[in-house]
Each structure stands twice: as structure tokens, then as C-alpha cells.
Amino acid sequence: MMGQRTPLYDLHVAAGARLVDFGGWDLPVNYGSQIEEHRAVRCDAGMFDVSHMCALDLRGTGTRALLAQLLANDIGRLTVPGKALYSCMLRADGGVIDDLIAYFLDEQWFRLVVNAGTAAKDLEWIRERARPAGVSLTPRRDLAMIAVQGPQAQAKALPLLRPACQARAAGLGPFFATPCGEWFVARTGYTGEDGYEIMLPSGGAPAFWNALQAAGVRPCGLGARDTLRLEAGMNLYGSDMDERVSPLESGLAWTVALDGDRDFIGKEALVAERSRGSARKLVGLLLLERGVLRSHQQVVAGDAGSGEVTSGTYSPTLERSIGFARVPAAAAGTVQVDIRGRLVPARIVKLPFVRNGRILVEL
Amino acid sequence: MSKVPAELRYTKSHEWLRALPDGSVEIGITDHAQAALGDLVFVEVPAAGRTLATGDACAVVESVKAASDVYSPLGGEVLAGNEALATQPELVNQDPYGKGWILRLKPSGNAASADLQDATAYAAEVAGD
Incomplete structure (x- = not known):
């Protein structure tokens, strides 16, 4: 079955990309060597077509109050226009509907960016609650999205923006955003x-992609995106968490603002979970011998019981296998992972594995 | 388009086989297979002296995406595994029909009678993938 196509689809095909289905979209998994794409982002600059992700504009005076109710993180932390917040959106029982980024643009306008595979259910969930609050909700399928990442990303991307946008983008602090016309x-x-x-009108996306490539930004596929986010200790919705688990069991307690008077959907369930103690936790694993961690492999944590790898890969930066696993709360130290019928030791480590090109775990 | 050298023979499971002048054979995985797997990160080759039957899993190639078994197109005795792949698995990606060979085998039967495809048949098969 043919998947949905981003505005950059024809460029990916022309570049010889291997395409895969991801959340109903035909996207490049790699253009050649996935490891070289990964290294380009760690050492220089790479770009990803992330147009499958869905931007949602929420407008109206009630938007902040609506997001205070919908998001587990505290939208009240966004006091300066342009500031972004990472958050889960929860069911009443604490299960994770999606993880997203919320941008505060002005008191009448917030923009959310949600995952592709969950966009339809997210929209339905938000719309039901936006309508009575008088908040308008607009999916921005007219926008393409390109992520330019790496130590040289700024230097290579900035000169390609319009002068007015350049000045604003150059002044952005980490986790800040700025609208710039339709961009x-x-x-x-x-x-x-x-x-x-960078979000931009779809029609202009191919020219911008080509200009980035001419400036030395390497096209990268979903394969490199996965190894990079794993090294960075970032969860992937659908693999590391979903509606059956709470953020507290997904390594995301830091994104949940449980204290204070603010009531949000899922709060009661999480307060109860916190008071009785979570049964499981999500941890980082470093494989100590040959092999590659893959999702759904069983993890044996001695007397603490067993768990499961939720994401795993070969880390090009560490040149070892790394992963995340959901294990019993008492698990610590070294565990064993069942890899194709063989028990291989792995060490529980503090995330992330890599940040800004530097290895942060002991090998 | 993946490369399919005319002088080799091929299995449906994407191994290639090269007849060597001394009667032994060299075995590896095809260009099509390495491209589908993506960058290899580990290759496990069989030890010399191991006896294989036709169709036995004789090596493991593990890429960034998945682990796959390599199946021996013939029965026989392993003469050598390619030890260079332990430290340079990427040789399989870079040169699948040359430096990326996986094992050499002394066939127990007649290598010519094995159920293998020629280059034309194999090229037609992968073109349909």
C-alpha cells in the first residue's frame, strides 16, 4: 500500500534513498551508509525530512488553560514568548497518548508538534476539549518540516534564511523558537x-533542502535519526512508551509537574502511582559483549525479576550496542539480555549516552 | 541497481558462491543483500574444520537494522572464515564479492550439481523485489 508522501518525496527518490513505512508515511531510512549519516550529525551537519510530524496551531484566549489541563508538564513554565516545552499528553489512567513539544508564541497562539502515527487520535482528543474551551485547532499540513542538526548546523543553515529571519534565528536560545512570516x-x-x-510552506521545501545540501548539510534518514536519539537518551513514542504505561515508568518523571494545585488529565493516577511507588522503570543499557540490543529482547535482572528492551541499536559513537529497557524498579548494576538465545551481560547506565558529541557513559 | 557478477552462482537467500581452481568454493552475501541489511556492525564467521550440511546456518551478519543468518549453499568442511570481518564488518558492505567474502568450503559432493541460480536468473529475481 502506498503511504503518504512529504513534499520532499521526489528528492528522496532521486537521491536513491531506501524508503520505509513510518506511521503511514513513506520516508527515507537511509541514503547510503547510515553510520556515515550518523557521524555527519555528530561531527558536522545533517538534515532530516520530518514533514510527517504534525504541527497543530491552537488559538484563543483559553489556550493556556486548555494546555494546563491537557499536558502533564506545566505550561505555566512558558512565560517568555518563543519558549518550548516537552510534555506527555495522558489518559485519565496515566497512560501516554503522545509526547509532544508545545511552543508558546503569544497568549492567543500556541503551536504543538505531535508524532505522525498518533496525529489523528491526538487531534480527536484535543478537539473534544478545545471546542468547549473556545479554542480553535488547526492542523498545519500545509507546512513542511526540516531538522538541521549538528555542531555546524547553525553556521550552515543561517545564511540560507531570509535576512529578517536570520537575525531572529541567530538570537534564539536553546529550546526557543520564532515565527518569521510563514516560516x-x-x-x-x-x-x-x-x-x-524549521517549518516552512511545502512549496518552498525542495528548494530549501537543495540549498542546505549545497551548503554541505548531509541528508540523513530515519535510521540515523534513531541511533542519534538513542545515544541522546530520548524516548520514541510507540517503542519506549504508549497508552499502556505511565510517564513515571518511562523515564519521563522529569517532564511531569505533579506538585502544585494545577489539575491535569492523568494527575490523580500518577499521584497514586508515586505514593505506592512505580513497579518498573525505564533505564539505559550498555551491552558489555558482542551483539546488538533490539526491542522486545528479554532482560533478566536477577532477584528483581525480568523486563524487556524497548529500543536497542548499535551506537556508532560508542562502537557498542546500547538500548533502553523497562525493568523492575529494584533492578541495578549488571543484567543479562537474551540475544538470540544467548544471555549477554549489559550494564544499567545513566542517560544520556552522548550529548553534544561527547560520550557521557563509562565504557 | 545492485551488482550481480556473471561468473558467480546464487541462492534464493542471497548468498553467492565462487568456484576456486583447487575445487574449493568461496561464499558470501550479495550486493543486494548487503544493501538491504544496511551497515554491518558484526559478522560471525564459522571456524575452520566445522562440517556443514547444505542449508545450514553457517554465519551471522548483523547490521544496524537486524541480525540475519547466512546459509551454506553446499555441504562440506569449512576451510576458513574471513577473520578480517571481526574488526572490519564494513568490508561486506564495501566489497561484497571480494574482501567481504565470508567463508571458504571444501564441498563434500559435486559443487556443480548444487541447486543454484546463474547470474541472469538471480538478477531477474532481485529486480522484482
Whole structure:
């Protein structure tokens, strides 16, 4: 079955990309060597077509109050226009509907960016609650999104923006964004490197992509995106968390603002979970021998019980296998992972593995 | 388009086989297979002296995406595994029909009678993928 296509689809095909289905979209998994694409982002600059992700504009005076109710993180933390917030959106039982980024643009306008595979259910969930609050909700499928990431991303991308946008983008602090006409430039990403996520009208996307490539920004596929985000200790919705688990069991307690008077959907369930203690936790794993961690492999944590790898890969930066696993709360130290019938030791480590090109775990 | 050298023979599971002058054979995975797997990160080759039957899993190639078994197109005795792949698995990606060979085998039967495809048949098969 043919998937949905981004405005850059023809360029990916012409570049010889291997295409895969991702959340109903035909997207490049790699253009050649995935490891070289990964290294380009860690050492220089790479770009990703992330137009499958869905931008949602929420407008109206009640928007901030609506997001205070919908998001587990506290939208009240966004006091300066342009500031971004990472948050989960929860069901009443604490299960994760999606993880997203919320941008505060002005008191009448917030923009959310949600995952492709969950966009339809997110829209339905938000719309039901936006309508009574008098908040308008507009999916921005007219926008393409390109993530330019890496230590040289700023230097290579900035000169390609219109002069008025250049000045604004150059002044952005980490986790800030600025609209610029129909364009939108955010200093955010999913790789553990500095860079921008740039939204722009679809029609202009191929020319901008080509200009970035001419400036020495390497096209990168979903394969490199996955190894980069894993090294950076960032969760992937659908693999590391979903509606069956709470953010507290997904390594995302830091994104949940449980204290204070603010009531939000899922709060009661999480307060109860916190008071009785979570049964499981999401941890980073470093494989100590040969092999590659893959999702759904069983993790044996001695007397603490067993768990499961939620994401795993070969880390080009560490030249070892790394992953995340959901394990019993008491698990610590070294565990064993069942890899193709063989038990291989792995060490529980503090995330992230890599940030800004530097290895942060002991090998 | 993936490369399919005319002088080799091929399995449906994407191994290639090269007849060597001394009667032994060299085995590897095809260009099509390495491209589908993506960058290899580990290759496990069989030890010399191991006896294989036709169709035995004789090596493991693990890429950034997945681990796959390599199946021996013939029965026989392993003469050598390519030890260079332990430290340079990328040789399989870079040179699948040359430096990226996986094992050499002394066939127990007649290598010519094995159920293998020629280059034309294999090229037609992968073109349909």
C-alpha cells in the first residue's frame, strides 16, 4: 500500500534513498551508509525530512488553560514568548497518548508538534476539549518540516534564511523558537546536538533542502535519526512508551509537574502511582559483549525479576550496542539480555549516552 | 541497481558462491543483500574444520537494522572464515564479492550439481523485489 508522501518525496527518490513505512508515511531510512549519516550529525551537519510530524496551531484566549489541563508538564513554565516545552499528553489512567513539544508564541497562539502515527487520535482528543474551551485547532499540513542538526548546523543553515529571519534565528536560545512570516525556526531537535527544526510552506521545501545540501548539510534518514536519539537518551513514542504505561515508568518523571494545585488529565493516577511507588522503570543499557540490543529482547535482572528492551541499536559513537529497557524498579548494576538465545551481560547506565558529541557513559 | 557478477552462482537467500581452481568454493552475501541489511556492525564467521550440511546456518551478519543468518549453499568442511570481518564488518558492505567474502568450503559432493541460480536468473529475481 502506498503511504503518504512529504513534499520532499521526489528528492528522496532521486537521491536513491531506501524508503520505509513510518506511521503511514513513506520516508527515507537511509541514503547510503547510515553510520556515515550518523557521524555527519555528530561531527558536522545533517538534515532530516520530518514533514510527517504534525504541527497543530491552537488559538484563543483559553489556550493556556486548555494546555494546563491537557499536558502533564506545566505550561505555566512558558512565560517568555518563543519558549518550548516537552510534555506527555495522558489518559485519565496515566497512560501516554503522545509526547509532544508545545511552543508558546503569544497568549492567543500556541503551536504543538505531535508524532505522525498518533496525529489523528491526538487531534480527536484535543478537539473534544478545545471546542468547549473556545479554542480553535488547526492542523498545519500545509507546512513542511526540516531538522538541521549538528555542531555546524547553525553556521550552515543561517545564511540560507531570509535576512529578517536570520537575525531572529541567530538570537534564539536553546529550546526557543520564532515565527518569521510563514516560516518558523526552532532551536530544538532529536539528536543530542545543537541545531534547528524549521517549518516552512511545502512549496518552498525542495528548494530549501537543495540549498542546505549545497551548503554541505548531509541528508540523513530515519535510521540515523534513531541511533542519534538513542545515544541522546530520548524516548520514541510507540517503542519506549504508549497508552499502556505511565510517564513515571518511562523515564519521563522529569517532564511531569505533579506538585502544585494545577489539575491535569492523568494527575490523580500518577499521584497514586508515586505514593505506592512505580513497579518498573525505564533505564539505559550498555551491552558489555558482542551483539546488538533490539526491542522486545528479554532482560533478566536477577532477584528483581525480568523486563524487556524497548529500543536497542548499535551506537556508532560508542562502537557498542546500547538500548533502553523497562525493568523492575529494584533492578541495578549488571543484567543479562537474551540475544538470540544467548544471555549477554549489559550494564544499567545513566542517560544520556552522548550529548553534544561527547560520550557521557563509562565504557 | 545492485551488482550481480556473471561468473558467480546464487541462492534464493542471497548468498553467492565462487568456484576456486583447487575445487574449493568461496561464499558470501550479495550486493543486494548487503544493501538491504544496511551497515554491518558484526559478522560471525564459522571456524575452520566445522562440517556443514547444505542449508545450514553457517554465519551471522548483523547490521544496524537486524541480525540475519547466512546459509551454506553446499555441504562440506569449512576451510576458513574471513577473520578480517571481526574488526572490519564494513568490508561486506564495501566489497561484497571480494574482501567481504565470508567463508571458504571444501564441498563434500559435486559443487556443480548444487541447486543454484546463474547470474541472469538471480538478477531477474532481485529486480522484482
